Amino acid sequence: MAAVTLLETLDLSKNFEGLQAVQNVELRIPTGEIRAVIGPNGAGKTSLVSLISGRLRPTAGTVRFKGEDISRLPAWDRVNRGIVYTFQVTSLYANLTCYENVALAVQRRMMGGLLDRLILGENRITQGTELALSQVGLTEDTHRRAGDLPYGHQRLLEVAMGLALEPELLILDEPTQGLALDEITNFCELIRAISKRATVLLIEHNMSVVLELAERITVMDRGMVIAEGTPTEIEQNVDVQRAYLGTDAAA
């Protein structure tokens, strides 16, 4: 496959006072792919995407985005370059309306020079906000307080905020956690729709979601990548089964 590499990590490591959360991870994600990262709890998945999004600084190694070394850039700068992270534990502005939550993301995308900081066409912001809210199906909740939404809708709002930033790489950290079954089905459709415009990096525990969505899967265990391949390859991989079951059952 001659696809252009969007994101690349080289020898990426992160230590937390002796704990090797991420060890020498080499990851390469081509533009347009839906990539899932799976692994047992504590495997280092969230740490890995935190290194990519800039919420953590690496102990060693580099992160390259569109060919550029971004390892030293602060998180907010990476967002502006197109790497958007949606939180595992929903992190919304609970006291603000859904409109305001998304408008903050839309505004960021539209803000350019100094003048924009003082006056910015609210019409354009409203348009972008309403679009993002309708994409995730939250139009009816536009003027509700984000904190008053049911949990599933809060997750959707989180995604709407990500979408409104028009990311090139959208990192979804366990997006279906805590969702009901029918909500998960809708969510999968939504992610598929998003992937037409953005590369998606998905951390997910729900294997049926992973198998349905991911084009390739990266498996992590104890901070290391232990396997990578198509869903079929991963399902049959002995190391993966061992990591998940903790036995040699597959042998």
Place this chain on the structure above:
Amino acid sequence: MNRRISGKVLALHLGIIVLLLVAQFVLSPYHHTNVARIMVFATFALGYNILLGYTGLLSLGHAMFFASGIYGAGLTVFYFQFGAIEAFATGVLSSLVLGLVFGLIAIRTSGVSFLIVTLMFAQAAFLSILYFNEITLGDQGIVISQVLQPFELWGTEYPFSDPSVKYNAALLLFGVTFIICIALVYSPVGRVLVAIRENEARTRMLGYNTYKYKLVSLVISATLSGAAGAMYALLFSYIGSTFASIQYSIFPLLWTLVGGMGTLIGPVLGTGLMFYLVDISSGLTESHLIVVGVVLVGLVLWFPKGVMGTIREKWLTWLP
């Protein structure tokens, strides 16, 4: 909430300015001077509220910005015979620079450490004023009314000893500040500041350099506080180290909390209420601070969001 400023919001806030403009013709001389003083202090509170109410940063050091305005204006009048405009500009500029330099250091901290850093710097500023006593005359203070030339505009002289000059200069400062605050709250920057107050980590992950925004907020807050200080020095002609003491850091906090932080009218109302509360209770009893204390306890118990905060929550949800 929609960002477009609504007609009733504009009418209400501009109405307050108009009300104050008209009030000078009906107020007794005593209240006339009081209201002029309140408007200067309200400007201080408005500046403070930008940082506390709209950005979520609690400062215990705003006395240094107020004092830098006072000394910037007062000392240049005293030593260099600056006119009112030049002196005012110097006061504003010195608080702006102080806010910027201080902010570059202090904004790296947040929460309790920010509070402590502001407190420490303000104490250092207070002690510096006393230390350089030969220049500042900080311990006994300076009266500048003998030196300050009347303000001249189109051939007419306006002496600051004239109560109506005092009142209208204070009103001008207050009105401009009030309008700046309304514009800021409704601007894209204002939206980001509120976002920082509500959830800073999320705001960073939306691509905002929150350090820069907090710095901007602090500089605006410091500059407005300094403008209040500079005007205070010119109108009431006394400058002294008291204005740099911890008391003057607590006042704007108190005024803002009483009126309702994160509301535009709150700090103004809070300043007025506290001023008259102290004024009336000190007329009734020697230990007037007990009365003030009781009122504050009551406020915390029944109006934890301040007067305007409670009103907004219960009745007028459209208030900014």
